[in-house]
Amino acid sequence: MKRLLLLAGTAGLSAAFPAIFPAFAQGDAYRDEIIVDGTRLDQLATETGSSVAIITDEILSQYAFVVDALARAPGVTVNQNGGYGGAASVRIRGAGSEQTLVLIDGVAVNDPSAPGGGYDFARLDSDQIARIEILKGPQSTLWGTDAIGGVVNIITKRPEEGLGATLFGEAGSFNTLRGGAAVAGANEAGDFRLSATRTDTDGISKADENNGNTEDDGYEATTWAARGGLNLPASARLDAMLLYTDAETEFDSFVFGAEGNVGDGDETTETEEFSGNIALNVPLFDGRLENQLVAGFADIERVNFASGVESFSAQGERSLLRYQGTLAIDAKSTLAFGAEQEETSADGDETTITGLFALYELKPVESLTLTAGLRNDDHDRFGSKTTGRAAVAWSPRETMTVRASWGQGFKAPTLFQTTFLCCGLTEPASDLAPETSEGVDLGVDLRTPDGRGTASISVFAQDTENLITFNIGRYENIAEATSQGIELSGEYKLTGWLTLGGTYAYIEAEDGDENELIRVPNYTATLRATFDPGGPFSSSIDLRHTGKQMDSTGPVDGWTRVDLNGSYDLSETLELYGRVENLFDADYQQLLGYGTPGLSGSAGIRVRL
Template sequence: MYYKAALLGAVALSGVTPAFAQTDDTDTTKLDTIIVEGSRLEQPATEMGSSVSIITADDISRLGFDFAGDAIAAAPGVTVNQNGTFGGTATVRIRGASSEQTLVLIDGVPVNDSTAPGGGYDFARLDTENIARIEILKGPQSTLWGTDAIGGVVSITTKEPEKRLAGSAFGEYGSFNTFRGGASIGNSGDAGDFRVALTGMSTDGISRADEQNGNTEDDGFDSLTASAKAGLNLPSNARLSATLLWNDAETEFDSFDGTAQGSVADGDESSETGQLSGDISLKAPLFDGRLENLLLVGYAQIDRKNFTNGTESFSTDGDRVVYRYQGTLNIDDRNKMAFGAEREDSSADGESTWINGLFALYEYKPVESLTLTGGLRLDDHERFGSETTGRVAAAFNPTEQVTLRASWGQGFKAPTIFQTTFFCCGATGPNAGLKAETSEAFDLGADWRSRDGRAEAGITYFDQTTDDMINFAFAVGGYENIDKVNSRGVEAYAGYQFTSWLGVAANYAYINAEDGTGTKLIQVPEQSGDITFSLDPDGPLSGAVLVRYNGEEPAFDGSTSDAWTRVDLTGRYQLSNGVEVFGRVENLFDEDYQQILGYGTPGLSGSVGIRLHY
């Protein structure tokens, strides 16, 4: 493919690596310095009443994940499923909620696929190279972000320019004839700043349908991503900025076969997908900075074509446009308020809809150690009328080492354009009585840090109920609301820094997710967890070992997918201040496992690369 020539011509050889913000293995962990931007009040982590996991660029580079879905899987209570690696559809489920109930933001812009039946987001093509930070807000967040945030929010921020003219180039080569590389350059000054980057991957891949079932045809993947960010500093501390993220990808996949495991077997199928998202925003502070104003226009677009034996078999295109105003008023040291209005216009294959929202959030600190947060939001949907959601949260820090948290919130999700227009199987029209999904949840948690910063631990209990779940039913020839779904469980993490160069971190989740009949939800493991050993001795060499466990989980055909454990290794060597070589070994013990029934995963594999900083 032409991507290979572009990659080899544009860069040298190099790569990336990831880990977890809650388990920093080199510096003293100070959660109160971590600001949670997705809260809309930009609260320190120790003042957040609800549970949030934060993954930074340093975390991502430490463990070598190439795609965002792999990094997100490191968060406790988050399940990532992919139907075959290298471009296969990758979905994220938070605490058992469906992937369509996760709202995804890139630089504050909703990017969920308006053309998808359930409106979910496919993480398969989102490269980590240009990601600065990922925040995962767990539980209903509709008061903050409106529809689609019924189970949680994944908020992604792209990288900012350097404070001087600087950039990097990297490239790597690995198993399955995989090439990956890219380059970036940026600068900042008193007048403004900019950063542009290009990243690409080309691979022969493996068979999407599991090779253990006799499928031998490799399914390739080619992807090219461009990212740009720029800002102009205006008088009176105002700022005009813009972001852009574009991806073009071609993915080969396998065919439906009702006689095969998972109903998938070798076949000549492929898809071409183009995605674009971006925004233009103006920040204008007033009253000596006490009132911060944000005006934003965001856009997300996707088009997709599927081919069977080289002939186009399916195509779709759609977009989402968001108009947003947010004001944040810093009343005094104890009181803070955020308020605003949003409008979102969505379209898919000639159909369109809109939703308007008004929200208000209030933060009150009666004493320095206690932070109380509350909020209300009113959304008005073109087809489904008005929906009001609320949330309250509290964070108490009795000492510098302990944080106690509690939160309660509501969520809702309006039916998608597809769900309100599709019908088949003898039906004379779509279900006119379809209602929005709603949810209600609470969580309770505690976090502890040692005085010397070498140890930390935390635990959270959660309970979430979703009503009027939308489901496709052949009996009605379309979509209908079904009984409630309940998910409850425990998330825990711990970490310890043995020496300045050796640390260990672990997380664990237990999720009991059932529908109204008591049936376990498919593709949600009851137990899962990670253990990461990080080595960073004085000198040029560093590395990490990641052990990932995924317990048994129900499959869609009524069977049970086996538990699996996978071990990955990463290492880096600093040749000089501007040159680094790195390597990665995945699935060290050649574990044979499936994330989704019938779809294969790579065995023992790896890559080597080099990165240049200039």
């Protein structure tokens, strides 16, 4: 608590000097028109009471892969083993990557067949995504199991009014080719959007070439997306969404004694991922009661090959049924309630969890929003678990929002953890308990009166218990962890053509023995300058810094890289764009033993019809 108070004092000083701590990742999040879908109450960003980072389509369009855009958000740590299809994990405020729940249009897509049940962001192409919300801290009251450290809520692109099409193609370093096309339309009857993207690259060596690994590891992937809706009588609506990716990734082998225990090898994994949902929305009582029925599905199949021979395979599925009602009781209060059932399977083994939830929003005065919620989840193997959440957001004036939140989280053991054993043992763990967490968050969001600048300061602390780790041949509840820290973000438009921004996060994450948690740097920072003189040309320059961190077999040095983005509108329908990554050819690693691309880039053309 003393450390938390010290951090809060530092945050107060930072608020007095926003120009010293410029930031950008959350700048748009403070505009009143921004609605946060992930809270289930469709609250304005100024009403959530929680720390939320929002990544817009404008930012996503500057990256080929979603994982690179996520690295911009304060408090979010991204690790990827070798780039270009290499396994990519996302940690929020020090929590493990498998403790991050990932939603695509409201359906959980975490991999049930993975040992920890995490989600691999490596293959998620940015061209299909409209926006991303990152809800930080325990969120199980909102979304149930796995939301122990935070939620990444991914929203795919929706059709726009009229009929239109887009087409793009680009080429870049490492013989990389990427392209895609989309067609969409909307009218009074309904709407649709169909799209596809393709990436093909020779890549780099997953194992760091500085350690003598010279074999490039290629990557190729095709993604198809479809979305549509029908406007039904009585203001009802039927929506459907499908997202499918087929990818092949080359990677390197386990080499004992090498840095990170990785070296050149002839390894390949073929992955098919599919997710989708159908949603029916029916308003009743003149729109005061919104009813939503959702049926969702997610599937992943992975097959690994060593020297062309199959060495491993896994399949995981999740299916979801959900009902949510949202009742506008009066002008000051709203109640959301519902039930959902999720069935999870991995290689023939199955579990079921059923949840009941209720959320209440009260606005006693226009400037104050109070939110509280309870949820009970009943797991067919691990019994019942109840979690709670409370948040407050107060805007004493238009230029300031003070917020605070408290929440609980839990994560049921995965199917892998309850069935795996080795090393001479005769039975797997039979007494595993769910992991649990509790977190608090305090913050202030500032906006300049002229609308040209924003600043955000958050202080947080979180405790996690019953962490599941592998111990002497099987999994056991033997670990605990704590994390606390501070996040700063904001931006300021200096002139009509120049905007400066940046983020900073300090995280102190330790296990129960006060050892530093692996793969969580103490601090990360970004800086951005955006140039937009109002003509056909616009560009930006990004500086990204990550501090030193510990990996499982040793330390990983801190690093800094600089990236450039630019675009030029040849006409209303034709755009040239390009990226330069790692401008100064920094030599660094995100994970011990795994390489990263040096100076590289790409250029492309986009057509909008």
